[in-house]
Amino acid sequence: MSRLDTALAPWGDSTLSLLARGYAWLPDRMRATDGGPVRTRLLGRPVVALRGPEAIGFFYDERNVRRASALPGPVLDTLFGRGAVHTLDGDAHRIRKAMFLAVLKDGAGVAALADHVARHWSESVDGWRGGRRVVLFDEAVLILARSVCAWTGIRLSDEAVRRMAVDCAAMVDGFATPGPRHLRARRARARQEDVLAGLVAAAREGEELAGDEGTAFETVAWHRDADGELVEPRTAAVELLNIIRPTVAIAWFVAFAAHALHRWPHHREPLLKDDDGRYARAFAHEVRRFYPFAPFVGGLAATGLTWRGEAIAENTLVLLDLYGHDHDPKLWNDPYRFDPRRFAGREPSADELIPQGGGDPAHGHRCPGEDVTVALLATLVKRLADLDHAVPAQDLSIPLSRIPTRPRSGFVLTVTDPSRGDDLPG
Numbered sequence: 001m002s003r004l005d006t007a008l009a010p011w012g013d014s015t016l017s018l019l020a021r022g023y024a025w026l027p028d029r030m031r032a033t034d035g036g037p038v039r040t041r042l043l044g045r046p047v048v049a050l051r052g053p054e055a056i057g058f059f060y061d062e063r064n065v066r067r068a069s070a071l072p073g074p075v076l077d078t079l080f081g082r083g084a085v086h087t088l089d090g091d092a093h094r095i096r097k098a099m100f101l102a103v104l105k106d107g108a109g110v111a112a113l114a115d116h117v118a119r120h121w122s123e124s125v126d127g128w129r130g131g132r133r134v135v136l137f138d139e140a141v142l143i144l145a146r147s148v149c150a151w152t153g154i155r156l157s158d159e160a161v162r163r164m165a166v167d168c169a170a171m172v173d174g175f176a177t178p179g180p181r182h183l184r185a186r187r188a189r190a191r192q193e194d195v196l197a198g199l200v201a202a203a204r205e206g207e208e209l210a211g212d213e214g215t216a217f218e219t220v221a222w223h224r225d226a227d228g229e230l231v232e233p234r235t236a237a238v239e240l241l242n243i244i245r246p247t248v249a250i251a252w253f254v255a256f257a258a259h260a261l262h263r264w265p266h267h268r269e270p271l272l273k274d275d276d277g278r279y280a281r282a283f284a285h286e287v288r289r290f291y292p293f294a295p296f297v298g299g300l301a302a303t304g305l306t307w308r309g310e311a312i313a314e315n316t317l318v319l320l321d322l323y324g325h326d327h328d329p330k331l332w333n334d335p336y337r338f339d340p341r342r343f344a345g346r347e348p349s350a351d352e353l354i355p356q357g358g359g360d361p362a363h364g365h366r367c368p369g370e371d372v373t374v375a376l377l378a379t380l381v382k383r384l385a386d387l388d389h390a391v392p393a394q395d396l397s398i399p400l401s402r403i404p405t406r407p408r409s410g411f412v413l414t415v416t417d418p419s420r421g422d423d424l425p426g
Contacts (some may be wrong), residue, residue: 079245197237222246288353
């Protein structure tokens with residue numbers, strides 16, 4: 001146990017240490033055990049934390065770890081929602097997950113969403129010109145929300161979409177913290193579940209303005225679960241938000257991508273010359289690896305287990321170290337160097353890069369939206385590289401104690417208009 005753990009948690013509980021150190025907490029503990037399992041307590045509950053390729057297969061095997069009952073109420077009330085696919089296991093999970101795979105793993109559908117994002121980006125940039133200070137994170141939230149709402153087939157007014165954007169960002173921002181951010185997240189989720197449940201109910205009653213046919217909205221609104229019954233409108237609303245909210249959350253990666261291009265501007269040229277999109281995808285993968293997004297994922301030991309000769313009691317909370325895995329020097333050469341060439345000409349294997357979790361997306365709990373994340377981020381990093389802008393003085397630090405974190409300033413930039421002869425900074 002570290003000295004901070006000892007000072008803050010005299011009974012071996014690491015809750016305060018986790019709150020104080022954030023993303024660094026588990027990697028630091030792992031270093032002390034040379035990557036071996038870490039035993040501690042969180043909120044008084046026994047915890048075993050694992051890392052490494054072998055641990056991924058162990059963690060995502062439902063015979064070993066259950067995800068359904070592992071998510072605490074505060075996370076369900078903010079990030080995922082009550083009754084979400086993340087709370088299911090077995091056949092119930094597989095059938096609900098198949099619905100998401102049909103929506104989020106369709107190549108043509110993902111390309112169509114990327115086209116929406118490209119169009120909304122261009123429209124937004126037109127309004128940024130002339131030297132106006134723009135907070136990129138906030139603008140990316142709006143761009144992504146407008147794009148995914150249009151693509152999903154949800155019919156909302158411009159103001160309602162703006163409210164959806166702000167609320168989805170609040171859900172992500174407040175899921176892992178007590179206090180005002182968490183309360184805002186809870187209110188945001190309840191508000192948007194009300195909106196979407198109303199649209200689902202209206203669609204089922206035949207109202208034409210509820211949503212479009214042949215879209216993700218229709219797929220979710222008319223989904224039947226393992227029992228053959230239509231999901232409740234509230235549950236459908238939860239799952240619609242589990243398409244919209246993660247798409248809006250890509251704004252965190254957009255701010256990180258801008259941060260990377262600002263720190264290492266030599267990447268702009270290969271992005272601008274990237275005719276086939278391969279470098280943009282490699283850059284997107286490296287942003288996801290290098291910058292902190294999710295610190296870990298958790299589940300409950302389904303039975304008494306043994307991991308590398310160590311016993312894990314049933315119902316122990318099992319954590320899989322994501323941030324530490326993606327920065328493990330045993331797995332990555334010089335892991336704290338930003339280098340998209342790690343992924344040049346190749347896609348990472350399923351359990352190599354795990355910023356959003358690991359495992360098999362078709363049969364396990366791995367996020368089915370990773371294809372969307374990479375495609376949209378690759379779309380936007382090329383446009384960021386092509387954007388003539390200045391980065392005024394601001395606080396670009398990224399506090400590891402804050403979950404989720406991002407550049408403190410949100411990444412402020414100013415865009416100039418070449419047609420006016422404005423001086424463009426290099």
